Amino acid sequence: MATDILLIGGSAGSITVLLQVLPAIDTDISFPIVIVLHRKSYPKSELDHLLEISTALPVQEVDDKMELENGKIYLVPADYHLLFEDERSIALDVSEKVNYSRPSIDVTFLSAASIFGDRTVALLLSGGNKDGVEGLVSIVEHQGRVLIQDPVTAEVDYMPQQAMEALPTATILRPEHMADAINQLKHYK
Amino acid sequence: MMELDIIKDDEMDLLLEDVSTIYGYDFTQYSKASLKRRLNRICLIDKLASFAELRYQVVNDPSYLQRFVEEITVNVTEMFRDPYFYKKLREDILPKLGTYPFIRIWVAGCSTGEEAYSIAVLLQEINLYHKSLIYATDINPTVIEKASKGIFPLSKMKQYSENYIHAGGTQDFSSYYVAMYDIAKFHESLSKRILFSTHNLVSDSSFNEFQLILCRNVLIYFDKDLQNKVFRLFDNSLQNLCYLALGDKETLRFSSLESRYRQVKDQKIWQKLN
Numbered sequence: 001m002a003t004d005i006l007l008i009g010g011s012a013g014s015i016t017v018l019l020q021v022l023p024a025i026d027t028d029i030s031f032p033i034v035i036v037l038h039r040k041s042y043p044k045s046e047l048d049h050l051l052e053i054s055t056a057l058p059v060q061e062v063d064d065k066m067e068l069e070n071g072k073i074y075l076v077p078a079d080y081h082l083l084f085e086d087e088r089s090i091a092l093d094v095s096e097k098v099n100y101s102r103p104s105i106d107v108t109f110l111s112a113a114s115i116f117g118d119r120t121v122a123l124l125l126s127g128g129n130k131d132g133v134e135g136l137v138s139i140v141e142h143q144g145r146v147l148i149q150d151p152v153t154a155e156v157d158y159m160p161q162q163a164m165e166a167l168p169t170a171t172i173l174r175p176e177h178m179a180d181a182i183n184q185l186k187h188y189k
Numbered sequence: 190m191m192e193l194d195i196i197k198d199d200e201m202d203l204l205l206e207d208v209s210t211i212y213g214y215d216f217t218q219y220s221k222a223s224l225k226r227r228l229n230r231i232c233l234i235d236k237l238a239s240f241a242e243l244r245y246q247v248v249n250d251p252s253y254l255q256r257f258v259e260e261i262t263v264n265v266t267e268m269f270r271d272p273y274f275y276k277k278l279r280e281d282i283l284p285k286l287g288t289y290p291f292i293r294i295w296v297a298g299c300s301t302g303e304e305a306y307s308i309a310v311l312l313q314e315i316n317l318y319h320k321s322l323i324y325a326t327d328i329n330p331t332v333i334e335k336a337s338k339g340i341f342p343l344s345k346m347k348q349y350s351e352n353y354i355h356a357g358g359t360q361d362f363s364s365y366y367v368a369m370y371d372i373a374k375f376h377e378s379l380s381k382r383i384l385f386s387t388h389n390l391v392s393d394s395s396f397n398e399f400q401l402i403l404c405r406n407v408l409i410y411f412d413k414d415l416q417n418k419v420f421r422l423f424d425n426s427l428q429n430l431c432y433l434a435l436g437d438k439e440t441l442r443f444s445s446l447e448s449r450y451r452q453v454k455d456q457k458i459w460q461k462l463n
C-alpha cells in the first residue's frame with residue numbers, strides 16, 4: 001500500500017529519538033511527515049531549530065491552511081491541534097485540550113485516519129501519557145500502518161507500552177531501526 | 190471516548206444549509222475538519238444518537254439554536270495569550286496610536302472577553318485608556334454575556350499573571366481583580382470603555398472606523414474564501430496607517446490585500462498603507 005502521510009507523535013523523551021532518526025531519513029521520500037509533540041508554548045521553544053539542523057529535509061512549523069508537500073517535515077505548533085482539511089491542506093484549531101494536551105496526538109492521528117485511510121502510517125514514540133493510542137487504533141481500523149517505539153528503549157515507556165497493549169500485532173521498533181522502516185515506505189506503491 | 194464519527198460530510202452540508210436558510214447563521218464556509226469534530230461533540234454531550242436526531246432537534250426547536258451556535262464555535266481563549274504579541278502592542282503599536290486624538294479598537298471574535306480585558310490593562314498602564322474605546326464582538330451571544338461580567342476562574346490567574354509579566358507587565362496582576370471563592374472579578378474601571386456586542390463576521394457589515402483591529406484565532410475556522418471576505422471587511426473598517434493583528438499562526442499572505450499592507454517585523458501585525 002502506498003503511503004500518503006507519515007505521522008510521528010511523541011511526548012517526554014521523544015526528542016532525543018527524533019534527533020537520532022531524522023538525520024537518517026532519505027531526502028526523496030514521497031510523502032510529507034507531520035510531527036506532533038507535547039511541548040510548552042512559552043517560552044518559545046527552540047525545537048524547530050533543533051530539528052531543522054538535524055536533517056537535510058526542510059522543516060517548518062505549520063501555519064493555518066498550509067499546503068503539505070512531499071519530502072517536507074511539518075511541526076505542529078504549541079497550543080494548537082492540527083486537523084487535516086483534505087489530503088493536501090491542514091487546519092489549526094485551539095479547541096479544548098484532549099488528554100490534557102494541545103496539540104493532542106490523538107486529534108491529529110484520528111483526523112489523518114479519516115482523510116488518508118489505509119495510506120496513513122503513524123509512529124508513536126516515548127511519553128508518559130496515553131495520548132496517541134486511540135489514534136493508532138483508529139489508523140489500524142482504517143487499514144493504515146502503525147509503528148511503535150520499543151518501550152524498552154523509551155526514556156518514558158508508558159505511552160508506547162499502552163499502544164502495544166492496545167495493538168499487540170503492531171510493529172515494534174528500536175530507534176536505530178526507525179529510519180530504515182521509514183525509508184522503506186517509499187518503495188510501497 | 191471523546192472522538193466519535195456520527196456525522197458524514199454530505200450530511201454535515203445538509204445540516205449547515207438548513208441552519209443557514211432557517212436561522213441565517215451561515216457556517217457553510219467554515220473549516221470542515223473542525224466543524225465535524227464539533228458536531229460529533231454536540232451529539233455526544235446532548236446524547237443524540239444519530240445525525241438525523243441532531244438535524245431534527247436543530248430544525249424543529251428554535252430554542253436549541255443558541256446552544257448549537259455555542260457548541261459549534263470554539264470559545265477557548267486566555268488573557269495575554271502569546272505574551273510577545275502583547276509586549277509589542279504595549280511598547281510600540283499602542284504608543285504610536287497614542288498620537289491620535291481618539292483610539293478605536295475592535296476585538297473581533299472576542300469570546301469570553303479575556304483579550305479585551307488584556308488590552309484594557311495595557312491601555313491603562315500606558316495612560317491611554319481614557320481616550321480609547323474597545324469594541325469587543327462575537328457571533329455567540331452566550332460568550333458576550335459572560336464577557337460583559339468580567340468574571341474569570343480564579344484558577345487561571347496564576348497563568349495569566351505569568352503571561353502578563355512576560356508581556357512586560359510591572360504591576361501586581363492581582364490588583365486588577367477581586368478574588369471571591371473560585372472566581373476573579375475584574376474591576377469595573379477596566380470594562381467601562383469596552384462595548385460588548387454580537388456581530389457576525391460572515392454576514393454583518395462594517396460599523397465604524399478603527400485604529401486597531403484584533404482578530405486572533407478566529408480565521409483558522411474559516412476557509413480561504415471566507416477569510417478573504419473577512420479581510421475585506423477589516424480593510425473597510427481600518428483607517429490608513431493603522432493596524433490589523435491576527436493570531437500567531439494566521440496570515441494575510443494568501444490574501445489579495447497583502448500588497449496594500451506592511452507586516453510588522455516578526456509579528457502577526459499588519460499596517461495598512463496609505
Ligand SMILES: C[S@@+](CC[C@H](N)C(=O)[O-])C[C@H]1O[C@@H](n2cnc3c(N)ncnc32)[C@H](O)[C@@H]1O
Pocket residue numbers: 094262263264265266267270297298299300301304326327328329332388389390391404405406407410436
Ligand atoms: C478560539 S476563539 C478566539 C478568542 C480570542 N480572539 C483569542 O484569540 O483568544 C474564536 C471565537 O470566534 C468566534 N467566532 C466564530 N465565528 C464567528 C463569526 N462568524 N463572527 C464573529 N465571531 C465568530 C467564536 O464564537 C469564538 O468566540
